[in-house]
Amino acid sequence: METGKTKVISILVENKPGVLHTIANLFRRRNFNIESITVGPTQEPDTSRMTITINGDEKTIDQVVKQVAKQIDVLKVSELEPGHFVMRELALIKVNVPNSKERSDIINCVDVFRCRIIDVSTDSLTVEITGTPDKIDAFLNLMKSYGVLELARTGITALARGAKSIRIDE
Amino acid sequence: MKMAKMTGARALLESLEHQKVEVIFGILGGAILPVYDELCGNKKIRHILARHEQCAAHEAEGYARASGRAGVCMATSGPGATNLVTGIANAYMDSSPIVALTGQIPASGVNTSYMIGRDAFQEADIIGITTAITKYSYQPRTVAEIPLTVNNAFYIATTGRPGPVLIDLPKNVQSGTADVEFTNKIDVRGYKLPTEPDLARISEASSILSKAQCPLILAGGGVITSGASDELVKMSDLLMAPVATTFMGKGSFPENHPLSLGSIGMHGNPAANKLLGEADVLLAVGTRFSDRATANLDSFAPNAKKIHIDIDNAEINKNIEIDVPIVADAKVSLKLLYAATSQKLQKGEGTAWTKRVKEAKEQLSPLLKELPKNLVPKALLLELRKLLPESSIVTTEVGQNQMWSALYFQALKPRTFISSGGLGTMGFGFPAAIGAKVACPDRAVVDVAGDGSFIMSEQELACSVTENIPVTVIVLNNSILGMVAQWQRMLYKRRYMAVHLGKTPDFVKLAEAYGAQGLRATSIEEFHKAVKTALTSKVTTVIDVPIGSETDVVPFVPPGCGLPQQIGDY
Numbered sequence: 001m002e003t004g005k006t007k008v009i010s011i012l013v014e015n016k017p018g019v020l021h022t023i024a025n026l027f028r029r030r031n032f033n034i035e036s037i038t039v040g041p042t043q044e045p046d047t048s049r050m051t052i053t054i055n056g057d058e059k060t061i062d063q064v065v066k067q068v069a070k071q072i073d074v075l076k077v078s079e080l081e082p083g084h085f086v087m088r089e090l091a092l093i094k095v096n097v098p099n100s101k102e103r104s105d106i107i108n109c110v111d112v113f114r115c116r117i118i119d120v121s122t123d124s125l126t127v128e129i130t131g132t133p134d135k136i137d138a139f140l141n142l143m144k145s146y147g148v149l150e151l152a153r154t155g156i157t158a159l160a161r162g163a164k165s166i167r168i169d170e
Numbered sequence: 171m172k173m174a175k176m177t178g179a180r181a182l183l184e185s186l187e188h189q190k191v192e193v194i195f196g197i198l199g200g201a202i203l204p205v206y207d208e209l210c211g212n213k214k215i216r217h218i219l220a221r222h223e224q225c226a227a228h229e230a231e232g233y234a235r236a237s238g239r240a241g242v243c244m245a246t247s248g249p250g251a252t253n254l255v256t257g258i259a260n261a262y263m264d265s266s267p268i269v270a271l272t273g274q275i276p277a278s279g280v281n282t283s284y285m286i287g288r289d290a291f292q293e294a295d296i297i298g299i300t301t302a303i304t305k306y307s308y309q310p311r312t313v314a315e316i317p318l319t320v321n322n323a324f325y326i327a328t329t330g331r332p333g334p335v336l337i338d339l340p341k342n343v344q345s346g347t348a349d350v351e352f353t354n355k356i357d358v359r360g361y362k363l364p365t366e367p368d369l370a371r372i373s374e375a376s377s378i379l380s381k382a383q384c385p386l387i388l389a390g391g392g393v394i395t396s397g398a399s400d401e402l403v404k405m406s407d408l409l410m411a412p413v414a415t416t417f418m419g420k421g422s423f424p425e426n427h428p429l430s431l432g433s434i435g436m437h438g439n440p441a442a443n444k445l446l447g448e449a450d451v452l453l454a455v456g457t458r459f460s461d462r463a464t465a466n467l468d469s470f471a472p473n474a475k476k477i478h479i480d481i482d483n484a485e486i487n488k489n490i491e492i493d494v495p496i497v498a499d500a501k502v503s504l505k506l507l508y509a510a511t512s513q514k515l516q517k518g519e520g521t522a523w524t525k526r527v528k529e530a531k532e533q534l535s536p537l538l539k540e541l542p543k544n545l546v547p548k549a550l551l552l553e554l555r556k557l558l559p560e561s562s563i564v565t566t567e568v569g570q571n572q573m574w575s576a577l578y579f580q581a582l583k584p585r586t587f588i589s590s591g592g593l594g595t596m597g598f599g600f601p602a603a604i605g606a607k608v609a610c611p612d613r614a615v616v617d618v619a620g621d622g623s624f625i626m627s628e629q630e631l632a633c634s635v636t637e638n639i640p641v642t643v644i645v646l647n648n649s650i651l652g653m654v655a656q657w658q659r660m661l662y663k664r665r666y667m668a669v670h671l672g673k674t675p676d677f678v679k680l681a682e683a684y685g686a687q688g689l690r691a692t693s694i695e696e697f698h699k700a701v702k703t704a705l706t707s708k709v710t711t712v713i714d715v716p717i718g719s720e721t722d723v724v725p726f727v728p729p730g731c732g733l734p735q736q737i738g739d740y
Contacts, residue, residue, distance in 0.1 A: 014360060022301055029302045059487065066484035072306045072326065075360045 006035060007061050008087060008158050010166050011050040011068060012076040015041055019073045023050060026071065032056070032064050036089075036155025047075060047168065051087075051157045078166045080158055087158035091136045092118075093127045096147030106146060113139045124149055132156075173351045178313040179204040179344045182271075184352065185320035187214050191242050193608055194271075195220050195229040199246025201292060202273030204344035218608065218637050221629040223250050225601035227257020228627070230268045232605025234261075235588045236563055236615075238397070240327050241605060244271040248292030251338075252299065256595060258334045259303040263592025264418060265391060267332035269323050270304075272296050276342035277311055286340065297338055305333035306358075309340065313348035318355060325356045330364050331482045332395060364481050367498040367506055375477045375494045376510035378451055384523045385411040386449035386471075388434065390463075391418030391591070392456015392480060392500050394584045399423065401504035402455065408508060408517055411453070412527045414442035416463045418591040419456070421581035429527065432535065435463045436727045437573040440534040440740075443733040445527060449474045456480060456500045459489040460592065469732025479503045536577055536725075536740050545694050547571075547646055547717060551578035553694055554616070554644070557701045562614040563606045565589060567599040567623030569653035571646050573723040575618045597626030603641040604634050614642070614705050621647040621674050631684035634710040642704040643712045645677050648719040656722050661729075681712035690714045 013019045020039060027034050035053040042049050054064060061079060068077045080087075097103045103125070110117055110127055113135070119126035129139055133156060140148065160166060176184075182205060186194075193216045198206045209217055220226035223245040230241030245254050251272040261268045275290045284290045297307045306326050310319045319337060327335040379385055387409070393402055399422050406413050406429050413423040414431040423430055432439030434446055446452070452474040457463065464470045470490065478485075478492040479500055486495040496503050532538060542549045551574060558564070560582045566572040566589040581587035588606060590598035603617040617624075624645050634641060646652075655669040678688030687709050691697035697715065704711035724738025 018297065021298065025301045063484065063488060066486075066488075069362065070482070070484050072358060072360050 006053055006055050008080040008085065008156065009052045009054060009061075009065065009068070010078055010080055010158060010160070011052065011074055012042065012166065012168055013048050013050055014073045014075065015046050015048040016073070019048070020050075022071060022073055023068065026067060030063070030067055032060065038155045038157045040157070051155070053156055075168050076166055080160055084164065085158050085160045087132060087156045088130055089133050089136055089154055089156040090128070090130045091140070091151065091153040093129065093140065093143055093148060094150040095125050095127060095143050096149050097123050097125055098146070102146055106143070109139070109142050115139065173349055175347060175349050177204065177208070177345060177347050178310075178316055178339070179208040181313055181316040181350045182320065182339070182344070183208050183212060183215065185317045186242065188317070188352065189240070189320060189324045191215055191240075193218060193233065194242045194244050195226040195233070195605065196244030196271075197221075197223050197226060197246070197250060199248075199250045199273060199292070201247035201275055201341050202244065202250070202271075202339070202344070204341065205244070205271070205273070205339070218639075219633060220601070221632050222627070223253035224257050224597070225627050225630045225633070227254045227268065227270060228260065228595075228598050228601035229605035229608070230270075231257065231261045231264075231266045232565065232588060232602030233609045234266050234268055234605075235602070236585055236606035237609035238585065239609075240267040240269050240324055242269050242271065246273040246292065247275055247296075248294045251296040252294050255299060255303070256593075258300055258336065260590055260593045260595045260598060261334040262303040262305070264590065265332050265395065266334070267327040268334045269327050270334060270336045272336065272338050273344070274309065274338045274340045277340035279342050297336065300336055303334070304336050307336040307338065309338040310343055311340070313343060313346050314350055316343070317350060317352050318357060321353070321356050322358050326358060326361060330362075331392075364499050365497055367496050367503045369506070371494055371496045372503070372506045372510050375453070375496060375507055376514060378475055378477065378494065379409060379453065379507075379511050380514035382409070382411075382451035384449050384526075385409045385451045385453065386445060386474070387411050387413045388416065388446070388452060388454040388457060389413055389419040389422040390416040390455060390457025391422075393419055393422035396456065396481070396500040397584070398455070398501035398504050399584045401501055401508065403427070405453075405504055405508050405511075408512055408515065410521055410524050412445060414439075414446060416457050416460070417576055417589070420576060421584045421587040424582045425580035426582060431527075431531070432537075433576050434733065436465060437577060437723050437725070438727075438733070439536065439577065440725050440736050441531045443727070443736060444534055445530055446471050447473070447734050448526070452476045454478045455504065458482075458485045464489065464733070465727045466730060466732040469734060537580070539740065543694070545692065545697055545715065545717070546721065547574040548578045549694055550644070550646075550697055550715060551575060551618070553698060554618075554701065555580055557698065557705070558614055558616065561586060562616065563588060563603070563610060565599040565603040565606060565615070565617045567617070567619045568594045568596045569620050569623060569651070570656065570721075570723050571618050571620040571623065573653070574646070577723070579618070596623040600624060600627045600641075600643055601630050603643070604630060604639050607639050607641050616642045616644060619643050619645050620652055621645050621649060621677070622651045622671060624677075625674070628680065631681065631686050631710060631712075635685045640708055640710050642701070643710070644701075645712060645714050646717050647674065647677065647714050648717050648721070649674050650719040652719070652721075653723070655719070659720070659722070660726070677712050677714035681710075685709070687711040688714065690716075692716060
């Protein structure tokens with residue numbers, strides 16, 4: 001059920017215990033739906049960046065940004081301007097390999113998509129793919145015909161393009 | 171600043187003294203004992219022993235809302251802390267500054283099974299439980315960080331849009347010893363201070379207001395919080411704009427002022443609800459447009475350009491689409507807006523709009539309708555207003571007692587009408603009255619209660635009597651949970667379920683059992699006499715007032731309807 005476009009929100013937060021709980025709890029309590037969330041430290045050790053993708057109309061996103069901004073552990077929040085940011089997601093996909101013919105087909109696909117094979121067994125291959133969610137979806141679709149045994153996706157992480165940054169001091 | 175070796179408990183109390191805390195409402199228990207041990211013999215901080223932690227939090231809130239300063243409550247870990255939850259939620263919904271202190275089992279120590287995370291006796295993750303209902307929470311892990319933690323907690327609770335802050339104190343941190351440095355420092359990196367009003371917005375708002383034919387001001391609780399009542403009256407006089415309040419804004423504008431319309435809302439004054447629909451400009455100040463105030467959003471001030479002053483940016487466009495938002499303190503904003511508007515506008519004499527306001531009030535205001543002769547809620551509340559000095563404080567419980575008070579009891583000054591607006595917590599009024607009385611010992615404090623609500627915190631009679639905190643409780647006794655019974659009557663075809671209270675206690679005897687004074691009034695004359703007796707009494711008085719069990723609070727906007735669609739003869 002799509003009510004709007006997927007938006008990417010970048011949040012700088014205090015790097016300390018409980019902050020993820022606070023933000024996740026806020027989304028639950030305000031009835032906002034997170035599509036994905038990634039968290040990791042920034043160049044400043046006391047600061048983490050959360051990248052949240054969320055599906056909603058303009059009014060919902062406006063409320064999300066304002067409610068998040070109000071949190072005391074949030075240092076900065078900004079909706080990334082469509083077309084003006086880079087984003088990547090990483091996925092690990094374990095693919096079923098029934099025979100050697102299919103093994104070489106899969107390896108061809110891996111080359112075309114510029115993925116990497118990071119583990120091999122007699123009847124499976126584990127592929128690492130990095131890219132936009134669309135690219136990962138496309139690759140996954142191809143792999144479905146062989147059988148996806150296991151899938152782990154990280155959710156996207158993103159930065160604004162060029163000199164434009166989301167920094168505490170800006 | 172001075173540096174000294176001391177326990178965490180000592181550091182906590184010195185930090186509270188530094189914040190000029192005079193009183194803590196609390197109940198002790200195992201995990202908070204080191205703090206109580208330090209309180210023993212403390213001359214600066216009075217401890218008031220509540221009889222239930224929920225009431226301790228309500229008492230702290232009553233104190234805060236009467237005084238404008240942070241109220242402090244304290245409880246032990248586990249059930250003590252979880253019992254605070256409703257009180258904390260209430261303070262959060264009504265933006266009241268309270269600081270809640272909870273004991274916690276040790277974060278580290280020799281007995282590793284008695285440690286946070288191991289499900290030890292009376293362990294509860296109170297920070298996890300209260301995340302959604304606190305402005306912030308702290309759990310200091312060292313003695314040394316206590317002074318800064320306390321400074322930060324009071325700063326966060328009382329500034330911007332106020333709210334509750336929790337400090338969870340592991341027992342080993344209370345009893346541990348360290349070199350403690352006291353400081354005035356506040357360090358909350360991510361706290362966004364209230365912004366100054368955007369002058370372009372002020373100018374835009376003043377242009378709209380100066381051209382308005384039918385301006386109306388809606389004042390919310392933010393006006394009271396920011397102390398902007400004088401500015402509000404000036405603004406109203408300049409614009410010749412009638413002022414309606416939200417329920418939380420009651421008292422922000424003197425309700426005996428010719429331009430006062432009373433409260434809007436589900437049980438609002440019909441004059442306010444009606445005129446809101448006729449206004450061409452709405453100046454809303456310090457309000458979050460709650461559903462009980464706005465009713466159906468489609469018919470909320472449909473013809474009005476909307477200017478919204480609020481200190482919380484997240485309230486802008488949350489419920490109501492705004493034309494001109496001003497995100498800043500209400501008092502500062504109103505001052506600037508007045509200055510800008512008075513350059514464009516001469517103070518008006520009567521206009522067609524003020525004539526219309528007068529006419530609508532005469533036609534619709536319940537206060538100007540006939541005065542009943544028998545002791546019904548309306549007569550009682552009008553009589554109460556006559557008996558109480560302007561500065562007296564009235565609290566209410568939740569339900570019919572509350573809505574009758576909103577309709578018929580005129581609040582004339584800010585911080586004199588204290589009620590559970592957002593959360594609607596039955597049992598709030600009596601402990602809030604106790605807290606208000608502690609903050610303002612020289613003023614009369616009266617809780618207008620229902621029998622259903624009063625029973626929920628009646629045990630605080632023990633607190634008020636023992637601690638010599640005399641307040642007056644007026645129990646509108648209809649032996650029924652009146653408001654839900656009214657809904658069952660009006661919306662569920664009179665199918666009454668679980669609303670009859672059966673044999674409610676004899677409230678006169680109940681009061682006497684606690685050592686309080688119990689009186690009963692069955693006529694206006696008896697009521698008058700009872701209130702006079704109560705106000706001069708040195709002990710808490712409960713006045714039992716039997717009323718009919720089928721009396722409705724009318725008018726009433728049924729759920730889903732718009733404000734003008736009020737029903738019921740009144």
